[in-house]
Amino acid sequence: MSAALDDTDRAESIRMIRDSAAAVAPPGGDLKRVRALRFTDPGYDRGTLRQMGEMGWIGLRVPEERGGAGLGMGEACALAEALGAGLAPEPLIPCALSAGLLAALDSAGPLDALLAGETVALTAWQERADTLDAPGTADAPRRFVPMASGADTFLVPVREGGKLALYAQPASGADVAIERTQDGGNLGTLRPNIGGAEKLAGDAEAALAAALDEAALATGAYLLGVMERAFAMTTDYLKTRQQFGRIIGTFQALQHRAADLSMQIALTRASVEAAAASLDAGATGDARRAVVSRAKARAAEASMLVTRGCVQLSGGIGYTDDYDVGLYLRKAMVLANQYGSAALHRRRFMALVPESDE
Amino acid sequence: MDAIAVPQPQELDGLDDEVFRQVVRQFLRDNYPEDLRNPPKRLHWDENKVWYHKLAEKGWLCPGWPKEHGGLGLSPAKQIILSEEYERHGVARTNDHGIVMLGPLVIRYGTEEQKQRFLPKILTGEHVWCQGYSEPNAGSDLAALRTEAVLDGDHYVVNGQKTWTTLATDANWIFLLVRTDKQAKKQEGISFLLVDMKSPGITVRPIINLELHDEFCEVFFDNVRVPKENLVGQPNKGWDMAKALLGFERIFIGAPRQSAYALSRLRTLADRMGVWDEADFQDRYARLRLDLEDLKALYGVYVAKLKRGEQLGPDVSMLKVIQTELFQRITDTMLEIGGENAGLLEPMEGNRDLNIGGLFIQARPATIYGGSNEIQRNILSKNVLGLPG
Numbered sequence: 073m074s075a076a077l078d079d080t081d082r083a084e085s086i087r088m089i090r091d092s093a094a095a096v097a098p099p100g101g102d103l104k105r106v107r108a109l110r111f112t113d114p115g116y117d118r119g120t121l122r123q124m125g126e127m128g129w130i131g132l133r134v135p136e137e138r139g140g141a142g143l144g145m146g147e148a149c150a151l152a153e154a155l156g157a158g159l160a161p162e163p164l165i166p167c168a169l170s171a172g173l174l175a176a177l178d179s180a181g182p183l184d185a186l187l188a189g190e191t192v193a194l195t196a197w198q199e200r201a202d203t204l205d206a207p208g209t210a211d212a213p214r215r216f217v218p219m220a221s222g223a224d225t226f227l228v229p230v231r232e233g234g235k236l237a238l239y240a241q242p243a244s245g246a247d248v249a250i251e252r253t254q255d256g257g258n259l260g261t262l263r264p265n266i267g268g269a270e271k272l273a274g275d276a277e278a279a280l281a282a283a284l285d286e287a288a289l290a291t292g293a294y295l296l297g298v299m300e301r302a303f304a305m306t307t308d309y310l311k312t313r314q315q316f317g318r319i320i321g322t323f324q325a326l327q328h329r330a331a332d333l334s335m336q337i338a339l340t341r342a343s344v345e346a347a348a349a350s351l352d353a354g355a356t357g358d359a360r361r362a363v364v365s366r367a368k369a370r371a372a373e374a375s376m377l378v379t380r381g382c383v384q385l386s387g388g389i390g391y392t393d394d395y396d397v398g399l400y401l402r403k404a405m406v407l408a409n410q411y412g413s414a415a416l417h418r419r420r421f422m423a424l425v426p427e428s429d430e
Numbered sequence: 431m432d433a434i435a436v437p438q439p440q441e442l443d444g445l446d447d448e449v450f451r452q453v454v455r456q457f458l459r460d461n462y463p464e465d466l467r468n469p470p471k472r473l474h475w476d477e478n479k480v481w482y483h484k485l486a487e488k489g490w491l492c493p494g495w496p497k498e499h500g501g502l503g504l505s506p507a508k509q510i511i512l513s514e515e516y517e518r519h520g521v522a523r524t525n526d527h528g529i530v531m532l533g534p535l536v537i538r539y540g541t542e543e544q545k546q547r548f549l550p551k552i553l554t555g556e557h558v559w560c561q562g563y564s565e566p567n568a569g570s571d572l573a574a575l576r577t578e579a580v581l582d583g584d585h586y587v588v589n590g591q592k593t594w595t596t597l598a599t600d601a602n603w604i605f606l607l608v609r610t611d612k613q614a615k616k617q618e619g620i621s622f623l624l625v626d627m628k629s630p631g632i633t634v635r636p637i638i639n640l641e642l643h644d645e646f647c648e649v650f651f652d653n654v655r656v657p658k659e660n661l662v663g664q665p666n667k668g669w670d671m672a673k674a675l676l677g678f679e680r681i682f683i684g685a686p687r688q689s690a691y692a693l694s695r696l697r698t699l700a701d702r703m704g705v706w707d708e709a710d711f712q713d714r715y716a717r718l719r720l721d722l723e724d725l726k727a728l729y730g731v732y733v734a735k736l737k738r739g740e741q742l743g744p745d746v747s748m749l750k751v752i753q754t755e756l757f758q759r760i761t762d763t764m765l766e767i768g769g770e771n772a773g774l775l776e777p778m779e780g781n782r783d784l785n786i787g788g789l790f791i792q793a794r795p796a797t798i799y800g801g802s803n804e805i806q807r808n809i810l811s812k813n814v815l816g817l818p819g
Contacts, residue, residue, distance in 0.1 A: 111775075201703065201769030216770040252775040254787045259770060315571035325804055376765065380758075383640075383794055387802060388569050388594055391795045392646075393638040401640070401794075405765065405787055406773030413769060 082352075085143065086150045092127055093151055096120055097158020103396050106159045110256025114222025116161040118192075125189020130167045131175075133286060138175040139187050144352040145286065149293035149344055156297025159403055161257055163194065163219040165294065169287040170195045170227055173238065174272070176279030181240045181272045182225055193225040193240070194218070196262045197280060202413050204284050204420075208236050213263050218410065220260020221250045228264045229276050236277040241269035254402040285364045288411035289351070292364075292371030293344050295407055299337050299378035302400035306330070306382040313387075326385060333381045336374040343367040362424040369417035375404040436460070439489035443503045450508055454515040461488065468520035470777075470788055472645045475525050475558055475600035482524045482555050491553060492529050499537055499545065500553045506736035510685070517687040525597050528552035528559035531675065532605050535622070539663035539671050548624070560601035562592035562625075562649055563672070569594075570805050572607075573616045573669060577651060579608040579623055581658065586610075586623060588631075588654040594799075598634045598647035602627050611666050622668035624660040631655075640791050681733075681742060683800045684749025686726045692760040692793070693722055698783050703767050714763060721756050728752070744813040747806040754796035754803060761790040 109116055124130060132148050134140020148168070155164060167186060170193045174183040185191035196214035197206040208231030217226070223243040229236045247263040307330060310321035320326055347363040355363065379401040383390040390397050408414070434456050437445070445453060461484055466473070475482075485491040493509050495501020504512065529552060536548055551557040568575040577590025588608060598604065604625050611619030625632070631654040636644035663671050700706040700715065732746055764772070768786040771778040777785035797803040811817045 198770075201771055203769075253773045254775050254791075255773070259774070314567070315569065315574070317571075317574075323804075325807065376762070380762075380794070384797055384802075387798055388564070388795075391640050391798060393640060393642060398640045405790065408765070409769050409772050413766060415766060 082144070082146060086146055089143075089147045089150045090154050093154030093158075095127075096124065096162075097155050097160045103159060103399060106161060106256075106399065109161050111252060112256075113250075113258075115219055115257040116163065116222065118222065120160070121162045121164075121167070121192065122189035124162060124164055125187060128187075129164060130189055131171050131187040133168060134171050134175045134183075134187065138180065139184055140171070140175065145289065145348040146345070146352050148286070148290055149348040152290040152293035153297035153300070153344075156294035156403075157301040159255075159298070159301075159399055161219075161255070163192070163222070165287050165290045166194050166218045167192060168290070169283045172283035172286060173227060173276055173279050176282075177238060177272050177274035177276060179273040181227075181238075181270065191224045192219075192222055193227055194220060194223045194260075195227040195229070195280070195283075196220075196260075196264065197227075197229050197284075202409060202416055204281075204288070204412050204416070206236065206280055206284075207231065210266060211264065213261050215259075215261050216410075217248075217260040217262055219257055220248055220262065221258045223248075223260070226262055226264070228262070228266060228269065229280060230264075230266055235275040236280060238272045238274070238276040239264070239266045239269035240272055241265060253406045255399070255406045256402070257406065282360075284411060285361060286351075288368045288417070289344065289347055289364045291407055291411050292340070292368045293348070295371040295375040295404060296337070296340050296344050298400050298403050298407070299333075299340065299375050302379050302382045302397050303330075303333055303337060305397055305400075306333075306385050309386055309389075329381060329385060333378045336377055340367075340371050340374045343370045358424045362421055365412070365417035365421040365424070368412055369414045369421065372408040372412075372414035372417070376408055379404045433459075439502055440497055443497075443505065443508060447507065447511060451511050451515060454512055455519070457488075457490070458515065458519045458521065462519060462521055466522050468782065469522045470782060470785060471641060471643045472597070473522045473524075474597065478522050478524045479555065481522065485524070486553060486555055492533060494530075495533055495537060495549075499533075499549050501533075507733060510681075510733055510736070513682065513685065514687060517685075517691070525558045525560075525600050527561050527596070527601075527605075528557060528603075531561055532559050532624075535605075535671060535675055536662060538674075539622075543659070544624075544662060557603045558601045560595050560598045560604050560627075560647075560649075562595055562604045562606040564594040565591060566593050570802055573620070575607055575609060575620065577606065577608050578612070579606075579610050579621065579656070581610075582655075584658055585655040586658055586661070588623070588625065588651045588656055590651050592649045592651075593637070593646075595634075595647045595649050596645060598627075598649050599636055599644070604649065605662075607668050607672060610668075614666060617669045619666055620669040621665050622662045622671055623656060624662065625651075625654065625656050629654050629656065640794060641788070681729075681736070681746055681749060683796070684729060684732070684746065684753045686722060686729055686753060688793075688796070689722050689725065689753055689756045689760060692757055692764070692789060693718060695783055695785075695789060696760050696764050699764055699786065700767060702778075702784060703769065705767050711767070718756070718760055718763065721752075721759075725749075725752055725756060744809050747801075747809045747814075750800065751803050751806045751810075754793075757796055758793045761786075761793040765790050 128141040131140030132143050136142040171186055174180045182191045182193050186193045194217050196217045198215050199212045206229050208229045210230050226241045228239045228241055249261045250258050252258050313320045344367045347367040350363045382397045383401055386397050389395050436453055436457050492501040493504045493512050497503040533552055565575050579586035579588045606623045607620050608623050609619050610621040631652040633650040635648045637646040705711045764786045772786045
């Protein structure tokens with residue numbers, strides 16, 4: 073188990089993950105692949121998702137005895153960050169969420185095919201906007217299923233007695249409405265039909281809550297990659313663009329803006345990495361949830377600040393679709409509120425970690 | 431509401447301001463096409479020409495032009511009322527560069543022959559104009575522009591590239607700032623030239639913007655021959671002429687209408703998301719609303735100056751900064767409370783009033799165009815506060 077790794081091994085393990093991520097999201101960022109997939113169906117490349125499965129990424133956090141890699145949240149966040157820098161549109165985080173859920177059940181359903189990247193199983197848990205609660209209302213529409221247009225199976229949690237049962241409903245024939253998103257992906261609304269679905273044995277309650285937290289943290293890490301790369305492009309621009317006979321990066325007003333953004337990125341990295349370390353050190357319960365909320369609140373807010381700031385610092389060119397900074401802004405617009413907005417996570421943090429009355 | 435009589439166009443400038451406002455409302459109810467209200471994107475000529483021709487037919491096309499040239503001869507204060515009411519009604523902008531930019535410039539600086547030649551064709555919509563100012567390396571530093579016009583007999587030969595040219599694909603004429611003297615100080619070697627877009631050597635390439643709309647274009651000039659009588663004013667005086675028309679533009683960008691529109695959408699969204707009654711949202715909303723109220727008051731100060739016939743100073747820059755940044759903060763708030771809906775490409779629930787991502791993106795360039803907010807702050811610190819540098 074990864075938590076037993078010492079610091080040196082952990083650093084090496086994270087470095088290896090970053091290296092392998094380069095296969096899908098090349099550092100230095102050619103976004104031709106990403107652009108070609110925007111506003112298409114399913115909005116990502118199934119072959120690339122299969123490759124992610126083969127590299128063990130979908131089951132990165134799944135224990136080895138269930139067919140996963142059994143690695144830590146540090147590795148998962150390093151991977152998500154690299155994919156965010158390259159804007160990889162494949163639904164790795166939603167698939168990993170489903171994998172975590174299935175691995176915790178008595179009957180694992182499509183887990184093996186999901187881990188291999190052959191089946192796309194998406195968990196359709198959400199009944200309203202901006203929530204981390206899954207009430208499991210049998211017939212309620214499930215909203216905001218990420219990249220739903222490419223799903224093979226929907227995993228639908230349904231409250232039965234004191235338990236949260238999980239149904240695997242084939243996507244084929246399912247009532248799904250797809251809406252496109254600003255980043256070129258999509259969100260689905262599923263009207264579940266559990267009559268035609270397979271019920272998987274076991275209680276998904278605790279596993280879903282844990283998996284949602286990990287998805288929230290991984291999304292924070294993805295956003296960290298998004299803001300890092302957008303900011304790197306922007307500082308390059310500030311170092312080369314000339315106006316008034318000077319490199320614009322020599323103007324102090326712009327220097328200070330850039331410095332401000334860099335501090336938000338530093339805070340996000342510190343927060344995300346601290347949360348991942350805390351999970352890997354075995355944090356449970358409120359402590360686990362609190363560090364996740366801290367990181368996601370920061371990442372959501374900072375990613376909007378940074379990508380907005382990058383568009384402004386890029387001037388007119390930043391407002392063109394041809395210039396990549398805009399792609400990062402659009403990605404942040406979609407992910408900032410996924411698995412909980414900044415406001416939701418701030419509220420949750422305060423509820424979990426009340427100020428002590430001295 | 432009872433209909434009120436709309437007077438003849440030449441009588442409008444004599445109305446009391448409040449009466450005028452009511453007349454404009456009536457005019458819009460009578461004439462504005464319902465399906466063009468509040469378009470989510472800037473309309474192309476094909477889509478808005480119905481309205482352009484209607485305005486032309488009614489004699490309302492050119493509010494700021496003197497009556498002898500076919501305008502309404504409205505005071506700046508009445509023009510502002512008109513624009514407020516257009517905004518309130520959700521009137522789409524037409525391809526208005528001929529009306530707003532070129533017409534006033536030709537009226538002020540053009541020869542009698544140029545007035546006869548160009549103004550009537552704006553009034554009929556035969557000439558649709560676009561503006562060629564910015565260049566890839568002359569944005570904030572516009573005076574660094576390099577598109578050059580070299581005199582060759584009776585023609586100027588134009589070479590270079592313009593960018594951010596709004597709706598150039600719709601236009602059949604373009605007005606340009608071109609360099610005619612490379613030796614002079616950079617502001618002093620610039621001339622103002624009118625070019626038929628059908629001239630050989632012109633290429634137009636649309637730019638897709640973050641709204642995924644082809645509103646802007648690049649325009650390339652390759653040995654384009656332009657009759658020398660198409661130069662307006664004195665050679666090498668184009669910069670001063672163009673600049674003289676900019677102050678009035680800045681008060682329009684500073685008008686509170688975009689922020690007011692966005693705030694009303696924020697309210698609708700907050701209701702829909704169920705956060706309206708939450709104390710922390712009420713505080714955030716109150717802050718934005720007070721910012722809007724105070725912006726309106728400050729805007730009123732500038733409108734009052736115009737009413738008294740005073741010139742606006744460089745301090746009008748603050749209106750642009752305050753308005754555009756408020757507009758952005760309102761749309762930022764929409765994004766923050768919209769949950770996953772914030773990432774949708776189309777308006778939420780098919781309701782145009784709940785176009786979270788669309789409005790957020792629309793608010794982005796407001797701090798960049800018309801002189802970026804960084805440039806406006808430079809103007810405030812140097813020309814208003816008198817700080818050195």
